[in-house]
Amino acid sequence: MTEADRRYRVIAWGTGAVGTELITTIIDHRPDLEIVGARVYSADKAGVDIGTLVGRGAIGVAASTDVDTILALDADCVLYTPRNTSIDDVCALLAGGKNVVTTAFLFHPQRTAPEDRERLLQACRTGGTTVHGSGLNPGNLSGVLPLALSGMSRTIEQITLQERADWSVYDSTSITFDNMAFGRPVADISPTGTEFLAFNSAIFTEQVWLLADALHAGIDEVTATVDAVPAESDHQIFDRILRAGTTAGQRWNWAGRRDGRTLVEIETLWTVGGEYPKHWPRPRHGWTLTIEGDPSMQTHFFSLASFSRDVDMAEHVRSANVATAMQILNAVPAVCAAPPGFATAATLPLIRSHTGFNNR
Numbered sequence: 613m614t615e616a617d618r619r620y621r622v623i624a625w626g627t628g629a630v631g632t633e634l635i636t637t638i639i640d641h642r643p644d645l646e647i648v649g650a651r652v653y654s655a656d657k658a659g660v661d662i663g664t665l666v667g668r669g670a671i672g673v674a675a676s677t678d679v680d681t682i683l684a685l686d687a688d689c690v691l692y693t694p695r696n697t698s699i700d701d702v703c704a705l706l707a708g709g710k711n712v713v714t715t716a717f718l719f720h721p722q723r724t725a726p727e728d729r730e731r732l733l734q735a736c737r738t739g740g741t742t743v744h745g746s747g748l749n750p751g752n753l754s755g756v757l758p759l760a761l762s763g764m765s766r767t768i769e770q771i772t773l774q775e776r777a778d779w780s781v782y783d784s785t786s787i788t789f790d791n792m793a794f795g796r797p798v799a800d801i802s803p804t805g806t807e808f809l810a811f812n813s814a815i816f817t818e819q820v821w822l823l824a825d826a827l828h829a830g831i832d833e834v835t836a837t838v839d840a841v842p843a844e845s846d847h848q849i850f851d852r853i854l855r856a857g858t859t860a861g862q863r864w865n866w867a868g869r870r871d872g873r874t875l876v877e878i879e880t881l882w883t884v885g886g887e888y889p890k891h892w893p894r895p896r897h898g899w900t901l902t903i904e905g906d907p908s909m910q911t912h913f914f915s916l917a918s919f920s921r922d923v924d925m926a927e928h929v930r931s932a933n934v935a936t937a938m939q940i941l942n943a944v945p946a947v948c949a950a951p952p953g954f955a956t957a958a959t960l961p962l963i964r965s966h967t968g969f970n971n972r
């Protein structure tokens with residue numbers, strides 16, 4: 613059997629917005645992947661067929677809330693997309709012989725907290741497995757794309773990725789309100805303000821280190837700062853109300869610095885509620901990547917469900933989930949083939965669409 617004929621047994625750990633795109637893609641487009649289990653968190657999803665859960669026909673495999681049931685399954689790879697991550701669970705999966713691809717964290721585990729890094733590495737060695745974190749951003753746009761463009765660079769002076777996103781249209785309000793802390797007092801928003809904000813800041817910090825390490829920037833620190841801006845009036849955001857005076861804008865900046873000079877930078881201009889702070893820059897929606905160097909390059913990225921068809925807003929928004937999900941799903945064979953340990957955009961081969969035009 614050649615690598616191209618190989619079938620992979622996969623587990624979906626998380627069946628939210630991203631997990632649903634993973635599962636529907638496997639059912640609709642990926643005969644080389646077999647879903648053997650799904651880890652769910654909501655009791656009402658337990659025991660439900662995974663196909664039914666995502667609006668497809670039944671596939672004969674039931675979702676489970678029981679971690680031991682999932683750990684006992686025989687699988688090549690786990691598609692790990694929970695809202696909140698667990699190093700314990702990921703280490704158990706890796707040590708048990710299951711590779712892990714995730715959109716949630718571990719984008720550059722070499723730069724994660726040393727105690728976590730050692731535990732993860734030991735689990736990979738025990739199980740002979742590999743873990744890879746990627747997605748849209750963090751992921752392709754802050755890893756794969758800059759590294760790919762750098763192939764045209766003679767020298768680099770500075771890399772900046774600026775993300776402008778209006779999260780009002782993102783229908784996971786548990787992520788925007790509970791995790792990202794929109795609607796909370798402005799004073800709560802800092803790199804250590806809540807457990808999730810600290811976690812989120814750490815993953816973008818890791819992403820800056822990834823580019824800096826891969827491109828020999830020799831930085832000595834990554835700083836994290838944020839400007840949080842209150843709403844002027846109330847806004848209904850799906851099932852929540854964003855109250856006037858609470859956080860409606862977050863401008864984060866992660867700067868990788870060498871001797872105080874910023875060499876690699878990720879900046880986000882995030883809003884919920886449709887107001888826009890007057891003192892912020894006004895880039896186009898999406899992501900603008902600027903590489904200052906020889907030569908200097910700039911590219912702007914945004915995704916839609918279609919540039920030609922008439923599509924509703926919800927589908928356009930969903931396209932970012934598709935992109936996020938595909939970056940890890942397309943990576944499954946490469947991650948399964950990688951040596952045990954950590955795999956990143958800097959170590960894996962270029963991840964391409966498995967299905968593509970589908971005219972084999």
Ligand SMILES: NC(=O)c1ccc[n+]([C@@H]2O[C@H](COP(=O)([O-])OP(=O)(O)OC[C@H]3O[C@@H](n4cnc5c(N)ncnc54)[C@H](OP(=O)(O)O)[C@@H]3O)[C@@H](O)[C@H]2O)c1
Nearest residue numbers: 626627628629630652653654694695696715716747748749
């Ligand atoms: N790298 C990137 O570019 C990128 C982009 C988008 C998202 N993400 C990340 O990808 C992950 C999935 O995002 P999403 O939009 O799919 O989120 P989501 O729609 O909110 O769903 C996430 C999953 O979290 C599960 N969950 C519920 N309670 C939980 C708990 N206490 N602990 C852990 N998980 C719990 C849900 O399970 P039930 O459905 O069973 O309740 C659901 O399957 C998140 O970590 C998100 O931050 C990354």
